[in-house]
Amino acid sequence: MRVCFIDRETGKLKVETVAGEKYLKWLYDTNIGKSFLEYVIKKRIFSRLMGLYMDTPLSKKKIPSFINDLSINMSEALDENITSYKNFNEFFIRRLKEEARPIAMDKNKLMSTADGRVLAYDNIDINKVVQVKGIEYTLSELIGDSELANDYNGGACIITRLNPSDYHRFHFPDTGIPRKSKSIKGSLYSVNPLALSKIQKLYCKNQREVAIFQSDNFQEIIMIEVGATCVGTIVQTYEKDKPVLKGDEKGYFKFGGSTTIMFFKKAVVKIDSDLLENTLKGYETKVYMGEAIGTKLVLS
The missing domain is CATH 2.70.70 (Glucose Permease (Domain IIA))
Structure with missing residues (x-):
């Protein structure tokens, strides 16, 4: 299933880059995946454990590939230096420069x-x-x-x-x-x-x-x-x-x-x-x- 959206700036249809796309298809389209989804993935404990890991220094190693795979524009970030983030979650909730998101x-x-x-x-x-x-x-x-x-x-x-x-x-x-x-x-x-x-x-x-x-x-x-x-x-x-x-x-x-x-x-x-x-x-x-x-x- 391709996920498409309209880019408002250009009016053109674009295909979204989906993080973990193959994994999502397995979870929601296969019988084994659906069972795993219901008994493990949808549970709060799974996301809580994942969140705890993302708060540890070990998670820093995921930052460069995440930026590259999802084409994230780090020039918008208040802190552009990816090595300064202590863990992945600190990077994930990064603040942006005021001019990057002008308010109407x-x-x-x-x-x-x-x-x-x-x-x-x-x-x-x-x-x-x-x-x-x-x-x-x-x-x-x-x-x-x-x-x-x-x-x-x-x-x-x-x-x-x-x-x-x-x-x-x-x-x-x-x-x-x-x-x-x-x-x-x-x-x-x-x-x-x-x-x-x-x-x-x-x-x-x-x-x-x-x-x-x-x-x-x-x-x-x-x-x-x-x-x-x-x-x-x-x-x-x-x-x-x-x-x-x-x-x-x-x-x-x-x-x-x-x-x-x-x-x-x-x-x-x-x-x-x-x-x-x-x-x-x-x-x-x-x-x-x-x-x-x-x-x-x-x-x-």
Whole structure:
């Protein structure tokens, strides 16, 4: 299964370099692999052990080949010297130079919270939220709150899938105040499109963090971070009830691919047409943190 996405800068279709592609196909396409997935890989203990290894100095040796295999641009990193990282996870959550990710500061523009590949939906049915074509889930299952979910019927949903090669810190899409939050325990399936096409309601099964963000310009937003295979840790670096600025860091994922999801109430944001059109065609769109991805419907 080739994973293709639209490069937003060029408008061209590109084939994604998938880390461990053969391994993923074995896990999700073979009977032996599926058994190993269910009894070992999806368990939190597996990802926790992998995460512990990635925190040790021994893991440093993986950095050069990882950069080379996934064509990572180290000139964007705040610290370009790969020998200065104490372990692989320290490299994986590297900070970037401010100019590498300019923020769309217009208050009427919604910015992407992370680097990644986007699927976007408007006028959503909260009982039939799309995971991938042909697979759906309910918002109440995802966030564990049916009353809150009802407020978002007819609204918008933006899913950003982070590839292991991406910058793995995530940020706030607007000025505002982060309110209540909760952690939901779960499994740790891969979030690669191959896994998403095989595992029903994957996002509802995986470990995830759910937070309410009272945005200044886009009303109340549900912000979700979903864990994945080898993502033993989702770290939140913000303080609840403390005002934040647009682009401020919310947290980061340690080693592995991951996903962020945002839900907006009805008639709040108009998602950029190219993202919606590409999604309808079945393609994700590559975006960068800070990039404009939508517009406030009632301008101010």
